[in-house]
Every structure is written in structure tokens, then in C-alpha cells.
Amino acid sequence: MKTIASWLSVTFLGLVLGGCSAVGAGSGGAGETEIRSGKIEQITLTQMQTNHDSGVGAILGGIGGLALGSLVGQGTGRDVAMVAGALAGGVGGNYxxxxxxxxxxxxxxxxxxxxxxxxVQVTQPINPALAKGMNVYVEGTGNEARVVPQS
Incomplete structure (x- = not known):
């Protein structure tokens, strides 16, 4: 039974760590960046959602739950408590x-x-140096695009 609990723990840890990998992260090497120039026509204040889904909370919660589960009982009950603790801790840590x-x-x-x-419309963190009518560069494309003032 300890072998099954060990395999379940290793599988769970592998799934959690696999969820941390970046999807579509590119080649990682130096690449070309498209730069366009133009003039700001409109600036509107808004809010944007951050993306802090690093998975660290799930990993630490899972480890903590696993540790607490190992303190419960012995034998099969302990193995079940460890797996349940790791799952609950992972979900709680992610939340x-x-x-x-x-x-x-x-x-x-x-x-x-x-x-x-x-x-071209870009949503980015506030840059107080930007104003309507200013000549700017639009660097990058998609979610990575940023508007910066021309020097």
C-alpha cells in the first residue's frame, strides 16, 4: 500500500509541476520585435487583470497538506489522509x-x-509620460505590445 501512496504522491507532484510550465513561451532566444510609430489619438483610464498564476500557491499548499496528512493515523488511513491532504492543500493554496x-x-x-x-489599440499599465497628440512608438505585437514616447 505504501507503494501506491508513493506513486500517487509522485503523480500528483508531477501534475502540479507540469501545470507550471509556460505554454507557447516561444523559442527563448533573441528575436525581432516589430516597432511602429504614430501619434496618440486617445487615452482612456481602465483596469487590467494581472496574471500571477505561477502555481507556487498550489505547490506549497500541496506539500503542506501532504505533511499534515502524514501526521494522521497509520497504514492505509495515513496514505489516504496524505493524498487527500495534498489535494486539498493544492486547491487551497491555489485559491x-x-x-x-x-x-x-x-x-x-x-x-x-x-x-x-x-x-492600433494597446492596454498597458499607466505611463504618466504619455499624452494625447504625442509621437510614440508601438513596440511588439499582441499581449506584448507597449506604447513608448519617441525621444
Whole structure:
């Protein structure tokens, strides 16, 4: 029975750690970044959701639950308590991490008209150096796009 509990613990830990891997993280090497230039047409204050789903809360909660479960009983009951404690701790740790760190942050939605006439909208953390009518660069694409002032 200890072998089954050991395999369940190893499997659970593997699943939790596998959930921490980045999906679509790219090649990791130096790459090209698209830079467009234009003029800010509109700035609107808004909020954006952060993304702090690192999985650390689930891992620490799972380890804590596993440790507490190992203190309960002996034999098969202890093995079941360890697995249940690890699962409950993982869920609880993930919940606490999201509640504490996934709070919306103030942001600005910026509309830039590029020199080619295309409108580009970017939502990013507030940059007080930006103002309507300012010449700017739009660096990057997708979720990684940022508006920065031209020097």
C-alpha cells in the first residue's frame, strides 16, 4: 500500500509541476520585435487583470497538506489522509494565491494612429509620460505590445 501512496504522491507532484510550465513561451532566444510609430489619438483610464498564476500557491499548499496528512493515523488511513491532504492543500493554496495576487491594476487604453493610417489599440499599465497628440512608438505585437514616447 505504501507503494501506491508513493506513486500517487509522485503523480500528483508531477501534475502540479507540469501545470507550471509556460505554454507557447516561444523559442527563448533573441528575436525581432516589430516597432511602429504614430501619434496618440486617445487615452482612456481602465483596469487590467494581472496574471500571477505561477502555481507556487498550489505547490506549497500541496506539500503542506501532504505533511499534515502524514501526521494522521497509520497504514492505509495515513496514505489516504496524505493524498487527500495534498489535494486539498493544492486547491487551497491555489485559491489563496489567486485571491491575494490576482487583483486588477490601473491601466490605460491607448489608441495610436500609425503613420500608415492604421489605428492600433494597446492596454498597458499607466505611463504618466504619455499624452494625447504625442509621437510614440508601438513596440511588439499582441499581449506584448507597449506604447513608448519617441525621444
Amino acid at each position: 489563496i494565491e489567486k485571491k491575494k495576487y490576482d487583483q486588477p491594476v490601473d491601466a490605460q487604453q491607448i489608441v495610436v494612429r500609425t503613420h500608415s493610417g492604421v489605428l
